[in-house]
Every structure is written in C-alpha cells, then in structure tokens.
Amino acid sequence: MRFVDNKEITDPRLNLAIEEHLLRNVQTEEPLLLFYINAPSVIMGRNQNSIEEIDPDFVRENNIYVVRRLSGGGAVYHDLGNLNFSFITQGKRDLHNFEKFTRPVVDVLHQLGVDAALQGKSDLFVAGKKISGNAQYAAMGRMFSHGTILFDTNLETMLRAINPRQMIIESKAVQSIRSFVTNIREHLSEDMNIVTFRQKLLLGIFGSQNIPLFTLTEADWEQIHEIAAQRYKTWEWNYGRSPAxxxxxxxxxxxxxxxxxxxxxxxxxxxxxxxxxxxxxxxxxxxxxxxxxxxxxxxxxxxxxxxxxxxxxxxxxxxxxxxxxxx
Missing domain, CATH: 3.30.390.50 (CO dehydrogenase flavoprotein, C-terminal domain)
Known part of the structure; x- marks a missing residue:
C-alpha cells in the first residue's frame, strides 16, 4: 500500500476529484491510502436531495460548501476538525466489506486508548456514540472505501448545517439517518491536534516510520482539476441531480x-x-x-x-x- 499526499488541500471539490482520479485513471495493483481534511462543507450522498438535507440560509451565510460525492449514503458535515480517509483498491471483491477497511483505523484508535468498534453495517462508535460513517463506490474495475473521523468537529455547526429549515417536503430522496455523535479528541488519554492525530493514524496503519508514497504528477493534477471543474464545482452535479x-x-x-x-x-x-x-x-x-x-x-x-x-x-x-x- 502507498500513501497519497494531497498537498494539504482543504477544498472538498478538489479532494473528491483526487479520489475519483485515483479510482478511474490510476492503474496500480497496490492499494492506495488518501487522507484529506476539508474546509467547512456538507458532503451529500450520491442519491440525496440537496435541498432536503441542508439549511440553505445557514450554509450560504457561513460560506459552507455543498458538494455531492460519488458514493451513496447520507449527508455528512466536514470541517477542519474532521479527518477523512479513503482506501482505493484494485477489483471489487471487497465491496460491502466495511470491516476490512475500518479495521486499520480501529486498531490505531485502540492503541491511542479509544475503544472504537464497528457497529451496524458501516459506522464506528465510541461509548455508544458515532465517530465515523463510511461508504463505498466501484467503477472501472476498482473501488474505494472512504470514511469520516470526527476528531474535533464543531458539532453545533454540523447540526445546523445539515438540519433543513422547517418545511413540508415530499421526496423520493433517501433521507439521512442522524445519530448522536462525539469527537475522538474527547476520548483520547493524551491530548493532540488533528495534524498529530493524522500522523499517528498514518504511522499506525503502515506500522513503520518509512511511509511508501504515491506522488501525483503534473499530469495527474491536470486531470484532477479537470474532474473538479466538470463535476464537483458544478451546480448540475451538486444540486441538479437531486430527485424530484x-x-x-x-x-x-x-x-x-x-x-x-x-x-x-x-x-x-x-x-x-x-x-x-x-x-x-x-x-x-x-x-x-x-x-x-x-x-x-x-x-x-x-x-x-x-x-x-x-x-x-x-x-x-x-x-x-x-x-x-x-x-
């Protein structure tokens, strides 16, 4: 497995484009691991109704991105206190096997004194509260399994951003199932910031100080910016795909x-x-x-x-x- 450096980019539109590029355009038998931290944003599931999932006034007034991802599932809130991970692999044999892709994260959390566990199909919980949601997507004979880790997210902002204003809506969309959530930082025996946490997670997953890197070339970045421009930066993708x-x-x-x-x-x-x-x-x-x-x-x-x-x-x-x- 090799680690992909995203150059500390926090624009969710570019980070999702990096992930899609690694899935569709990079042909390697080796699994890839991508970490990214996004600026405040609501990341919609592929089949969701954007209007139904957010408070549009709050999102607009607070300059929160609204971006639709490729994978299904519910809406999640990202900010600079939220760490996202994505495993990109060859083949689809592990599609729906969330235990395989969350196990490395859970093992490192255990090393840090956090008693995390996979519950249900694809969520990680600590002390009965959710810390991570995960989703998957497959294309071109490859797949990714990605998830969020609530490390030090502003939970008040999260709840306001993904809580629609009171209105009567009839929709064919899949509504998010909201759970009680908690931040990992509250459960650590040793306090740290998200950068230190990311590094500990990275070293724990690879089990070594020598992290093998997958370096994105100039040609890769050109394709990434093109994907972002054609998909993740467009109203047609982020809002126009909403169900009737x-x-x-x-x-x-x-x-x-x-x-x-x-x-x-x-x-x-x-x-x-x-x-x-x-x-x-x-x-x-x-x-x-x-x-x-x-x-x-x-x-x-x-x-x-x-x-x-x-x-x-x-x-x-x-x-x-x-x-x-x-x-």
Whole structure:
C-alpha cells in the first residue's frame, strides 16, 4: 500500500476529484491510502436531495460548501476538525466489506486508548456514540472505501448545517439517518491536534516510520482539476441531480397569508402556484411564469425578480419576505 499526499488541500471539490482520479485513471495493483481534511462543507450522498438535507440560509451565510460525492449514503458535515480517509483498491471483491477497511483505523484508535468498534453495517462508535460513517463506490474495475473521523468537529455547526429549515417536503430522496455523535479528541488519554492525530493514524496503519508514497504528477493534477471543474464545482452535479420533490410553504405575512406549492425536478422549478388572501391587482400567475425553469436556489429567484415590482401582485410586500417564503 502507498500513501497519497494531497498537498494539504482543504477544498472538498478538489479532494473528491483526487479520489475519483485515483479510482478511474490510476492503474496500480497496490492499494492506495488518501487522507484529506476539508474546509467547512456538507458532503451529500450520491442519491440525496440537496435541498432536503441542508439549511440553505445557514450554509450560504457561513460560506459552507455543498458538494455531492460519488458514493451513496447520507449527508455528512466536514470541517477542519474532521479527518477523512479513503482506501482505493484494485477489483471489487471487497465491496460491502466495511470491516476490512475500518479495521486499520480501529486498531490505531485502540492503541491511542479509544475503544472504537464497528457497529451496524458501516459506522464506528465510541461509548455508544458515532465517530465515523463510511461508504463505498466501484467503477472501472476498482473501488474505494472512504470514511469520516470526527476528531474535533464543531458539532453545533454540523447540526445546523445539515438540519433543513422547517418545511413540508415530499421526496423520493433517501433521507439521512442522524445519530448522536462525539469527537475522538474527547476520548483520547493524551491530548493532540488533528495534524498529530493524522500522523499517528498514518504511522499506525503502515506500522513503520518509512511511509511508501504515491506522488501525483503534473499530469495527474491536470486531470484532477479537470474532474473538479466538470463535476464537483458544478451546480448540475451538486444540486441538479437531486430527485424530484414537492414543497409546500405557508406563512402569515404583512399582506396576508401566502401559500406556495413548488414542484422541483433536477434542481429546477417545474411548476409553482402561489395562493393566499393577499390583495393584488395583477394575476400572480404572471409572476409564477417567470420562475418556471429556474434553478431552485435563492440567487436564481432573486435575480429573476430583481426588476419586478411586487406591489401590483401582493400589495406592500418586501422581496426579502417573499424570497424567505419561496426558498
């Protein structure tokens, strides 16, 4: 096995692109191990509805990345206190064998005095609380098994970022199953930072001070940046792949009750109806037509309504109030 140095990159879009490049484009019989730490981000499962899994206002206001990964499973929150590991191997014979890929991590945690264990299909727990979720993906005759390790993550931010605002949503998406979680740092007999923890984990897995390296070439980095640009940095991948879903939101505003029913498919508004007891002179259907086909996100709707006077449709209604209702 060889270790892949990601050059301390914390952009989740690039780190996921490194992982995909190692899976699809690097042909080696030797297993590869990748560690990466991401800036604050919500990493979505391949089949999830992005809007259903996050608080979009909190994510936007706090500059938190939202990125969809290749593997399935639930949404996870990453920040600079979260260490991620990925084993990339030839063949698919170990697909669904999470014990094999989490065992090296568990063994090192035991050496550090942390009584971690695999519970259920793919999660690591300490003292009855979750510290790691794992997922897998296979392609091109290869596979990866990757997971998170909550070392010193801001749990309050995590819970706010992946807790959707209160709204009625009907969706075909797979919802995340949220568990009680804990940070590894709280269970260590010897305190350390995440860099030291990463090094101890690395040395423990390889069992030696001499870590065999797999060095990414300039050509590798060109392919990695291309993957990131074509997939992980695109709205179409991160939001547009969301399953079809319906939203119903109702609120008592200064102009009266406003009720919005929105159908979204592939991240775009397919149909929208606005009802209520507000007193408008013009047919609100004119406004609805302007929103059909738009991306279902705040910026797109805000731009579409930038030059629109809402008074003829609703009376004295602030655009901010309407935006807050719709998105």
């Amino acid at each position: 879903f319906n939203i119903q939101k109702s609120e008592q505003l200064p102009v009266g009750k406003v009720d919005a029913r929105i159908e979204v498919e592939k991240g775009r508004i397919q149909e929208i109806k606005i009802y209520g007891d507000f007193d408008g002179r013009r047919d609100v259907a004119e406004l609805e037509m302007r929103l059909i086909g738009l991306r279902y996100d705040r910026d797109a709707i805000q731009n579409a309504l930038a030059d629109t006077d809402l008074e003829p449709y609703f009376g004295a209604l602030e655009k901010e109030a309407l935006l807050n209702l719709l998105v």
